[in-house]
Amino acid sequence: MAPTSISEPVNARSRRTRATLLAAAHAILKEEGFEALTMTAVAARAGVTRRAVYMHFPTRAELVGALFDHVSAVEGLAESVAEVWAAPDAAAALDAWAAHLARYHTRLIPVDRAVQRVWRLDPDAAAHRERVVAEKLSTCRRLADRLNGEGRLAAGWTAESAADMLFALISSDMIEALVVDRRWSRRRLADHLALLFRSTFVAGDGTPARPAAPAH
Amino acid sequence: MAPTSISEPVNARSRRTRATLLAAAHAILKEEGFEALTMTAVAARAGVTRRAVYMHFPTRAELVGALFDHVSAVEGLAESVAEVWAAPDAAAALDAWAAHLARYHTRLIPVDRAVQRVWRLDPDAAAHRERVVAEKLSTCRRLADRLNGEGRLAAGWTAESAADMLFALISSDMIEALVVDRRWSRRRLADHLALLFRSTFVAGDGTPARPAAPAH
DNA sequence: AACTTAAGTACACAATGTGTGTACTTTATG
DNA sequence: CATAAAGTACACACATTGTGTACTTAAGTT
Numbered sequence: 153m154a155p156t157s158i159s160e161p162v163n164a165r166s167r168r169t170r171a172t173l174l175a176a177a178h179a180i181l182k183e184e185g186f187e188a189l190t191m192t193a194v195a196a197r198a199g200v201t202r203r204a205v206y207m208h209f210p211t212r213a214e215l216v217g218a219l220f221d222h223v224s225a226v227e228g229l230a231e232s233v234a235e236v237w238a239a240p241d242a243a244a245a246l247d248a249w250a251a252h253l254a255r256y257h258t259r260l261i262p263v264d265r266a267v268q269r270v271w272r273l274d275p276d277a278a279a280h281r282e283r284v285v286a287e288k289l290s291t292c293r294r295l296a297d298r299l300n301g302e303g304r305l306a307a308g309w310t311a312e313s314a315a316d317m318l319f320a321l322i323s324s325d326m327i328e329a330l331v332v333d334r335r336w337s338r339r340r341l342a343d344h345l346a347l348l349f350r351s352t353f354v355a356g357d358g359t360p361a362r363p364a365a366p367a368h
Numbered sequence: 369m370a371p372t373s374i375s376e377p378v379n380a381r382s383r384r385t386r387a388t389l390l391a392a393a394h395a396i397l398k399e400e401g402f403e404a405l406t407m408t409a410v411a412a413r414a415g416v417t418r419r420a421v422y423m424h425f426p427t428r429a430e431l432v433g434a435l436f437d438h439v440s441a442v443e444g445l446a447e448s449v450a451e452v453w454a455a456p457d458a459a460a461a462l463d464a465w466a467a468h469l470a471r472y473h474t475r476l477i478p479v480d481r482a483v484q485r486v487w488r489l490d491p492d493a494a495a496h497r498e499r500v501v502a503e504k505l506s507t508c509r510r511l512a513d514r515l516n517g518e519g520r521l522a523a524g525w526t527a528e529s530a531a532d533m534l535f536a537l538i539s540s541d542m543i544e545a546l547v548v549d550r551r552w553s554r555r556r557l558a559d560h561l562a563l564l565f566r567s568t569f570v571a572g573d574g575t576p577a578r579p580a581a582p583a584h
Numbered sequence: 585a586a587c588t589t590a591a592g593t594a595c596a597c598a599a600t601g602t603g604t605g606t607a608c609t610t611t612a613t614g
Numbered sequence: 615c616a617t618a619a620a621g622t623a624c625a626c627a628c629a630t631t632g633t634g635t636a637c638t639t640a641a642g643t644t
Contacts, residue, residue, distance in 0.1 A: 163590055163641060187489045190630065204592050206632070265488075272481075273403045285549065308563045316550040317560060325539035333501060334532040344533060347524045352564045379612060379619055406601065420621050422603070 170208050172198045174222040177215060178263075186266045191215070213274035216266050220284070223263045232256040233291065242299040246349040249295060249318075254342035257327050264324045292318035299353060306355045314353050321349075386424050388414045390438040393431060394479075402482045407431070429490035432482050436500070439479045448472040449507065458515040462565040465511060465534075470558035473543050480540045508534035515569060522571045530569050537565075 176197035180189050191212060195202040209215035224230075232252050239245035257264070271281045296315040299305045305314060330336040336344075392413035396405050407428060411418040425431035440446075448468050455461035473480070487497045512530040515521045521530060546552040552560075 165591060165640060169591080185488065191632090192630075201593055203594080203633095207591070210632085212631070269485075272401070306567065308560075308567075313556075313560060316546060316552065317564065319550070320542040320545035323539045323541035323545070325541040326536040329536035329539070330532060334535070336532065340529075344524075344529060348533065348564075348568045351522065352567045381611065381620060385620080407603085408601080417622055419604095419623080423620070426603085428602075 166208075169198070169200060169204065173200070173205060173208055173215075174219055177219050178223060178226070181219070181262045181266060185262060186269065189216075189266065211274070211276070213270045213277045216270045217277055217280045220263060220267045220280070223260065227256065227259055229256065236291075236295070242295070242302045242304055243350060243354045245295055245298060246353065247346045250345035250349055251342045253322065253327065253345060254338045257322065257324065258331050258338055258341070261324050261328055261332075268324075288322055289315065289319050292316075292322075296353075304355050306353050309353060318349075318353075321345075382424075385414070385416060385420065389416070389421060389424055389431075390435055393435050394439060394442070397435070397478045397482060401478060402485065405432075405482065427490070427492070429486045429493045432486040433493055433496045436479060436483045436496070439476065443472065443475055445472065452507075452511070458511070458518045458520055459566060459570045461511055461514060462569065463562045466561035466565055467558045469538065469543065469561060470554045473538065473540065474547050474554055474557070477540050477544055477547075484540070504538055505531065505535050508532075508538075512569075520571050522569050525569060534565075534569075537561075 173194055177189060177194050180193055180197060184193075189212075191205050192202050194215070195205045198205075205215070209218060232255060236245050236248040236252055239248045267281075267284075270277050293311070293315040295318060296305070296309075296311045299314065300311040305311065309317075327341070330341055331338070389410055393405060393410050396409055396413060400409075405428075407421050408418050410431070411421045414421075421431070425434060448471060452461050452464040452468055455464045483497075483500075486493050509527070509531040511534060512521070512525075512527045515530065516527040521527065525533075543557070546557055547554070
């Protein structure tokens with residue numbers, strides 16, 4: 153949402169090109185993976201000079217950062233998270249959170265990997281990372297606080313530690329292992345994540361209050 | 369343990385150089401991260417020509433693959449896992465597994481990242497990956513089977529799904545989020561992982577049978 | 585419609601990195 | 615000691631990230 157660069161695009165052509173570049177980058181990432189996401193490839197796919205890419209994104213890191221924001225918008229991050237807060241109580245919110253992870257993050261894996269990579273090797277991308285991490289963490293904190301506020305936080309956890317663990321469980325490694333390596337369906341993933349969350353974080357919820365145990 | 373390449377080293381000098389190269393690579397990875405792990409850097413650190421590195425490892429992917437095996441041996445993977453099987457029952461084995469992850473995988477993060485990267489971009493490294501994944505999965509499967517065999521597998525899980533989830537929870541993302549971002553100590557990590565594992569996978573174990581709940 | 589400026593093109597260039605080729609020199613080992 | 619493997623010292627091809635600069639085209643402005 154918040155633009156990474158300070159200056160707004162001035163020209164209509166510029167705005168159009170920028171959008172084309174991001175769309176091209178997104179397509180390449182999905183179809184060919186991070187390694188294929190070179191400035192040359194983006195330029196070629198967008199039908200534009202490589203030099204032009206550098207007018208919009210001075211470095212590859214900035215391209216990837218912008219791509220993250222673009223994909224968040226396109227894939228509807230805000231809407232997906234909104235469903236979590238629409239839940240009637242904290243335990244249901246955890247279920248919704250599991251559903252969100254299964255729905256949204258399974259689609260996000262390639263972009264997420266790209267972003268992580270850039271963060272690791274580019275100090276300039278630190279600001280962008282800080283923002284995203286803070287956002288994720290605050291969402292998890294809100295979930296944990298709600299659970300705690302309703303007096304349903306399981307023994308052994310504090311609002312802080314539960315938030316941290318929930319934060320850690322937003323992991324592309326984990327989701328990829330299940331969905332790609334173990335070929336889990338999104339449904340199976342959502343159900344079992346919900347089960348894990350409930351049994352771990354919700355007090356007195358040995359078996360969840362859902363349509364029974366998942367048995368897919 | 370199993371050598372990646374078929375042919376044994378023939379020469380004593382060769383064996384020495386190979387060891388020096390792996391040690392150099394390991395040091396670079398730990399001290400400067402994956403980006404710094406170039407063939408030139410390894411050669412320089414080992415006091416050898418860049419060309420010589422290519423005699424031992426035809427590609428960077430093969431170097432990283434060999435490095436993984438090297439680090440597994442040096443950091444004592446087998447010994448660390450052995451403690452898991454020494455546990456008296458399945459629930460205790462889960463605790464030991466949590467301790468293993470906290471002990472071993474926190475040290476492994478840079479190498480693990482490097483290996484993952486190589487896997488993603490190098491089809492030739494697939495064989496190595498297959499082997500490692502199969503090993504991890506079989507360990508998790510053994511844990512889940514034991515739990516199931518003792519009749520203590522929690523509702524909602526089968527031996528398969530529990531094994532898959534345990535497998536997915538061996539995640540550098542997750543461990544890094546807790547240890548690096550959230551500055552958890554290894555102790556804290558081990559305790560909370562154990563708590564998560566027990567409450568998720570062990571039937572009738574709402575609060576663990578350990579020195580009480582972790583409260584660090 | 586003419587003017588002005590931003591955006592994009594078409595080159596060329598430097599710096600790194602991977603990986604190969606080849607003739608020469610050193611070192612292990614029978 | 616003789617021989618073959620291991621390592622050196624070059625040089626090369628290629629890909630990729632960035633930068634520089636003169637030119638052209640499209641978009642706003644008056």
